[in-house]
Amino acid sequence: MSRGPELIITEKDNAARRIADILSGESATAERMNDVNVYEWGGKRCIGLSGHVVGVDFPAEYNDWRDVEPVELIDAPVTKTPTQEGIVAALRRLARNASRVVIATDYDREGELIGKEAYELVREVNEDVPVDRVRFSSITENEVKKAFANPDDLDFELAAAGEARQTIDLTWGAALTRFLSLSARQMGDDFISVGRVQGPTLKLIVDREREIQAFDPESYWELTGELAKSGGDPFEARYFYLNDEGNERERVWDEAVADTLTEALAAAEAATVDDVDRRTQTDDPPTPFNTTAFIRAAGSLGYSAQRAMSLAEDLYTAGYVTYPRTDNTVYPDDLEPEELIEELSAASTFGADTASLLDGDGDIEPTEGDEETTDHPPIHPTGELPSASDLSDDEWEVYELIVRRFLATCADPATWERLRVVALANGEATPIAADADGLAALRDPEDAAGPADLVADGGLRLKANGKRLLEAGYHDVYPYRSSDERIVPDVEVGETLSLSDRATEAKETQPPRRYGQSRLIEEMEKRQLGTKATRHRTIEKLYDRNYVESDPPRPTRLAEAVVEAAEEFADRIVSEEMTAQLERDMAAIAAGEKDYDEVTADSRELLSRVFDDLTESREAVGDHLQTSLKADKTLGPCPECGSDLLVRKSRQGSYFVGCDGYPDCEYTLPLPSTGKPLLLDETCEDHDLRHVKMLAGRKTFVHGCPQCKADEADEQEDEVIGLCPDCGEEHGGELAIKRLRSGSRLVGCTRYPDCDYSLPLPRRGEIEVTDETCEEHDLPHLRVHSGDDPWELGCPICNYREFTARQEGSELQTVEGIGEKTAEKLKDAGVGGVDDLKSADPDDLAADVDGVGADTVRDWQAKAD
């Protein structure tokens, strides 16, 4: 037996480094092997993988989509090949002379599979080295030492459950994806994909859209008024009645009744307090962050799911927060909240807040969520503190969110005082009797019960709900949840209040809202679709495949067609049941009740039955998909030949409108150069073309009808405002305000294209040429009329200079680690752009800019290159 060192294998480098630190008492040294860190100390070595280092796929002879019938993939062999060559090579080298191997991958199913993959690679080069498995759910000294003192064996059955998932996902996904793509002749980048997770996720979105389209709004009316004590501030009160079941209802479903009630309310000058209910309510602090809760909280700060995760990963790799992919909402036993709070108190931003938490007497007991898992701890700060200049503004905002969430979980509950007042508005004798027929007409359509009456004995019921924050509790450290108060004054039963500002609002029931990204991720989690590490990526994938557009994601016609085709022929691939069945099968494999072969064979059998029907309908499915693909791109009829005008992409990658009759018909219209076009349902009355919206992040705007834009440009005369600074003296070129057919405007030379001098102009608003002149450039000042207030653009040349100066400021922000505030400070110190930054002397610059060290500057300079 070999007497070489012992080899510890973890799932990622970060875990390898921390485990080496713990086991070696921080004496381990790191060495690079094939670009991988290998930590070494006292006869031990530790290497971190990068998740799966081998991947499953079909053998190469199945690679050609045209040569291989999709149905052949069902029974094709599935092979495992290294995908991370460097890591695999390093692992083999280290395993060859190891005296013992310890698998220390993550403590979850996928971790067991990654462990088994490592085990097989080890076995290839070392047949008889003993291999152990250790399990721990957080990388802390206690947990890790305990795990290494009690090694266990790899759980091959649990790993086999993961392998079954891999095989089933690959065969179903690849066979159906190829079938749909081939049937619609969508090859290359625009293939049509389906899969066990993306399918049901897309169906969630499509189903919601179907509900929205089928929605039939109903009218209802709501009555409000303002009550006040004499001399006191008014507060809002709402009319309500009681239904058969004694529940309060505010919506009146009949216009005539609403009119009568409005008159009755108008006749009332005052209201008598009938009931006062005062109680205190506790408002518990939030539970620790798992991935889903974090994405949701970051979403309310305006970050997309993808962006939030990428920022959290940056903070994790830099060492400021714990692992961001976790299901767990219960802190591990050995997390010491007091110590962590103490460490965070060194950051001035949190100083006051941490002090208030440590002030309290007794132990701090953090909140716990419902989900307790073994994978990783909830996301929390590590206690390693970044300085503000280490982080970009977005990173800082997310870091602060994570810190404050942690502080909040250690804080006290808040207490509210809720005050509910019911008053009866009593004018002249109320004309509404409890007529049974009249009441029946008022049944709430979403509610089986009808009203029991509309007016109480003493008049119309009005209620006001007030809330006051008695103890701010966790709100002091966690400002992301509303702590707004609604003031209703103290009143007593029998007291008379004045009534004013009566209003009746006509409203309509609203269709259900589209899922936002974080809501979608919550729905996926509820249905066990995807994992904490993949859900946000699945949503990104739906955008990439042109299945959804805009935010909140809205399905395209293609998406509807894919879901329809799947529902008809391969319902499992868009059904949550496929994942549910797989979970049951995996549990059975892990428990030893079934095995890999049995489960994958059953699944293949199911898939071939799906293909029996599908193959017959290949053409019908393909036609339907192609029709929908075209519908997503169609604006309306071509004015020259009557075929469809479509959104097309030029070779340079820009979008334009072209005729489906091309090359017979060469009619085109330009589109703006910024953003990706989204076709709206609204059409132009003059040209019968759909309006276009350009999606360009924050600069998203509605372009409208492209034909109208082109016509406007053709009709508009260029307005000359002065001499061209480039060619004016020599050739007499003049500057003019020009409108382009793509809808944008600019100040350009009249000798274009011989002279291409140009200055940008804003997209929106009318431009007025004023009498004021810029002395430096001899050009008139311009004024822009958009919205209510016109604004001064000034001299177009000066304006452009200021614009580029601002651009240079934001150019600085493209350097990793420089945020808006830092860019401001740098500009004050005379560093306008990236070039200035690169040529600056680090020591001089550090001396000029507060809170920035020379090393930070050198770091920026390195990153700028």
Add this chain to the structure above:
DNA sequence: GCAAGGTC
């Protein structure tokens, strides 16, 4: 060039 799951 297909899936979904790790990780960067």
